Every structure is written in structure tokens, then in C-alpha cells.
Amino acid sequence: MIPITRPDLPAFEDYVELLERVWETRMLSNFDHYAQRLERLAGDYLGVGTRVVSSGDVGLTCAIAALDVPRGAHALVPAFTFNSTINALLWNGLVPTFVDIDADTLNMDPDAAARAAERVRPGLVVATHCFGNPVDAQGLSRVAAAHGAPLLFDAAHGYGSKRAGVHVGGIGDVEVFSLSGTKPVTTAEGGLVTSRDPEFLERFTYTRAYGFQTDYNSRFIGLNGKMSELHAALGVLTLAHIEETLETRLSLVERYRRNLQSVRGLRFQAVRAEDRSTYKDLAVIFSTAGARNSVEAALTSAAIQTKRYFRPCHAMDSFRRFSTETLPVTETMYERILCLPLFCDLGHEDLDRICHIVTSNAAC
Numbered sequence: 412m413i414p415i416t417r418p419d420l421p422a423f424e425d426y427v428e429l430l431e432r433v434w435e436t437r438m439l440s441n442f443d444h445y446a447q448r449l450e451r452l453a454g455d456y457l458g459v460g461t462r463v464v465s466s467g468d469v470g471l472t473c474a475i476a477a478l479d480v481p482r483g484a485h486a487l488v489p490a491f492t493f494n495s496t497i498n499a500l501l502w503n504g505l506v507p508t509f510v511d512i513d514a515d516t517l518n519m520d521p522d523a524a525a526r527a528a529e530r531v532r533p534g535l536v537v538a539t540h541c542f543g544n545p546v547d548a549q550g551l552s553r554v555a556a557a558h559g560a561p562l563l564f565d566a567a568h569g570y571g572s573k574r575a576g577v578h579v580g581g582i583g584d585v586e587v588f589s590l591s592g593t594k595p596v597t598t599a600e601g602g603l604v605t606s607r608d609p610e611f612l613e614r615f616t617y618t619r620a621y622g623f624q625t626d627y628n629s630r631f632i633g634l635n636g637k638m639s640e641l642h643a644a645l646g647v648l649t650l651a652h653i654e655e656t657l658e659t660r661l662s663l664v665e666r667y668r669r670n671l672q673s674v675r676g677l678r679f680q681a682v683r684a685e686d687r688s689t690y691k692d693l694a695v696i697f698s699t700a701g702a703r704n705s706v707e708a709a710l711t712s713a714a715i716q717t718k719r720y721f722r723p724c725h726a727m728d729s730f731r732r733f734s735t736e737t738l739p740v741t742e743t744m745y746e747r748i749l750c751l752p753l754f755c756d757l758g759h760e761d762l763d764r765i766c767h768i769v770t771s772n773a774a775c
């Protein structure tokens with residue numbers, strides 16, 4: 412079976428060597444040596460204030476708590492995202508207003524966001540760097556600024572992505588990364604939260620740690636968002652190699668592009684030449700749902716895993732009640748999209764075989 416993704420792990424001996432310190436000190440958690448080292452490593456790389464957290468999901472929830480948006484306020488958000496983005500709003504008592512995406516970039520469309528903002532006057536604007544493709548930060552910051560709303564980017568897929576040369580993590584007011592096992596660099600489970608605002612970062616250090624610091628006095632509503640030393644030690648090794656990891660991933664994406672360039676009616680998610688995506692997922696879009704379905708079926712019967720990311724949130728059972736407008740682009744993309752296998756040790760022979768199956772089954 413060819414999986415859709417496979418984590419890129421360091422040499423086992425290198426990990427065990429780091430764990431020796433944990434066994435000696437018996438410090439398993441509480442933002443000790445490796446959590447602090449990972450924060451410095453990621454912060455230096457991203458060039459922005461950075462905090463570790465137990466997952467992207469908890470990072471989003473605690474980040475919104477630290478932004479202190481009044482409960483009941485509306486938040487603009489794409490429906491074409493993972494459900495964590497929406498859950499985090501609801502845990503904080505906010506009301507999601509779903510906004511359509513751009514058909515080329517698959518990111519939230521700033522014009523659609525501006526129209527929705529006029530309707531609901533949002534207290535928060537949230538957008539996802541879909542599959543690592545950096546959002547139009549300028550367009551969205553105009554919308555957010557017009558309503559005095561903070562701009563939060565779900566950067567779950569974007570560790571290593573760049574918008575016009577600037578690392579994702581430093582382009583929103585607050586950004587939240589995931590380091591789970593499906594991401595290009597991983598701590599098994601984990602996340603990072605970034606901001607240029609020291610006051611936000613100070614509040615976030617409370618909300619990610621039950622709401623208190625060493626005095627056990629709860630100052631904010633918090634959660635257990637601690638990253639264990641075992642997870643952080645893994646991240647110290649994997650995040651150190653982000654550039655090599657991305658180089659390999661991007662060369663595989665290039666090979667996919669070359670192999671599939673002549674397939675009629677197939678296109679790739681559009682990433683601007685001056686930007687860089689991690690391609691957390693390699694999405695191809697067909698001109699009809701029939702072509703997508705026939706390629707998907709052929710790949711499945713050849714034991715090649717694919718995914719239909721993202722199932723739109725506005726149509727999910729627990730979020731449907733917030734859906735007030737139709738989202739034609741989101742819905743069409745979900746019918747035509749397919750994510751293909753991409754991971755560092757995907758062999759050229761396997762990649763070429765995948766492309767051959769796509770090419771032979773796309774004419775529907």
C-alpha cells in the first residue's frame with residue numbers, strides 16, 4: 412500500500428540520545444529543557460515570538476482564549492478547513508460566519524470576506540493556509556482592520572511556508588501550527604503558536620497551562636496545552652531539518668507537475684511564484700466530479716491512498732446551524748479535489764506509477 416503520507420523521522424539512536432537526559436532528570440513535562448529548546452529553534456527559524464503547545468487544536472482554542480474576543484462575536488472563517496478551526500471558535504463562544512474560498516488558491520477569498528464582514532461586523536477574522544499555501548494576508552488584514560478585528564491564521568500546514576519571502580507565522584496577528592504526525596515536520600502530536608505581540612504571548616502562556624503559572628492562581632480560563640519533553644525532543648530533531656525536508660517535498664511536487672502537465676482538465680492548487688508552500692497535501696483538481704471519482708477509484712484499487720480534503724465544515728452535522736449563505740466554490744472544489752501521496756521517501760517509481768494511473772483514468 413502507498414499511504415498518502417508517512418512521517419519523516421530522525422535516526423532512532425539520535426532520538427534515544429536526547430531521551431537520556433529526560434531519564435536522568437526525570438523531567439517529563441512542564442516546559443523544561445526540550446520544550447524551551449524547541450521554542451528557541453522554531454522562534455529563530457520563523458523570526459517571531461513562538462510558544463509550544465500540545466497540539467494545533469489546543470493551540471487554536473487557547474490562542475483565541477488569549478485574544479479575548481467577546482463571547483457571542485462573529486468570526487469569519489472558511490468552511491474549507493479542518494474542523495478544529497471551527498471547534499476552537501465554538502469552545503470560545505464565538506459564532507462562525509462561513510466564507511467562500513478562491514478556486515485557484517483554495518484559500519479564503521478576501522472579497523467574499525469583505526462582503527461577509529459588512530453583514531456581520533466580525534470580532535475575529537480566521538483563515539487557513541490551505542495545505543501550506545500562504546493566504547492573501549494583505550487582503551485579509553484590510554478586512555480585519557476595517558472592523559478592528561484581530562487576524563488569526565490557522566497555519567497547521569504551514570511550518571516552512573513563505574509569503575513573499577516572509578515565513579508564515581509572522582504574517583498574521585496570531586498564527587497556529589500543527590506538528591502532528593501528518594505534517595511535514597512532526598513532534599508526533601504538538602503545535603506552535605506565534606505572535607509579534609508580547610502581551611498576547613504572555614496571556615497565551617497562561618491559557619496553554621490551565622490558566623495559571625507557578626503561583627497556582629488562575630488568571631485566565633485555560634487548558635492543559637503542555638508539550639511533553641518526549642514530544643519536544645523529537646521536534647528538536649525534526650524541525651532542525653525543515654529546509655531539507657521541504658527541498659525533497661518540492662522536488663517531488665515538481666515531478667508530479669511534469670508527469671501530469673498534459674492531463675486535460677487537471678490542475679494543481681495555485682501557489683504564487685514569490686510564495687512557498689509546504690504542500691502538506693498535494694491537491695489536484697479535476698474539471699468534473701466524474702473524472703475525480705474515476706481516478707480515486709483506480710488509485711484505491713491499486714492500493715494507493717488518497718483523500719478528499721476538505722469535507723466542508725458548513726455542511727457538517729454540528730456546524731450546519733451556522734450556515735447562512737451558499738458557498739459555491741467550496742462545494743465545487745470538494746466534488747473535484749483529490750490529494751495524492753506525498754512524503755519524503757516516496758520513490759520516483761511509485762510516484763510515476765501514481766501519475767500513470769491518474770493519466771489513464773482522468774478522461775471522464
Ligand SMILES: Cc1ncc(COP(=O)(O)O)c(C=O)c1O
Nearest residue numbers: 466467468493495567589590591
Ligand atoms: C487546518 C488544520 N487546523 C488544525 C488542525 C489540528 O491540528 P492538530 O492535529 O495538531 O490538533 C489540523 C490537523 O490536521 C488542520 O489540518
